[in-house]
Amino acid sequence: MTASTYLPSDNYHAMLDTLENIARNFDPTAPDDLRTRLIMAVGEVSDIWPDSCRAEQGQGKDDKKS
Structure with a gap:
């Protein structure tokens, strides 16, 4: 099971507004x-x-260390 992620409310609503705008203005x-x-x-x-x-920044679980 994946842990829940909580965002500051302002960020969450800004993301939803942006996604809604993208959907409304989608150019196929x-x-x-x-x-x-x-x-x-x-x-x-x-x-x-x-x-x-x-991982690209050397911090991820997929980072291979020798």
Whole structure:
């Protein structure tokens, strides 16, 4: 089971507002732009990143140490 993640309410609502805006203005001719905008909304607005990003910084559980 994965632990719950709690965000400050302002960040949470800003992320939801951004995601809602992305959905309302979706351009099916630019699907790559959709993914980029979603990543920005989740990562940059709410500071939620995949564990692989920590590994790239040498802090993740996937980090291989010799």
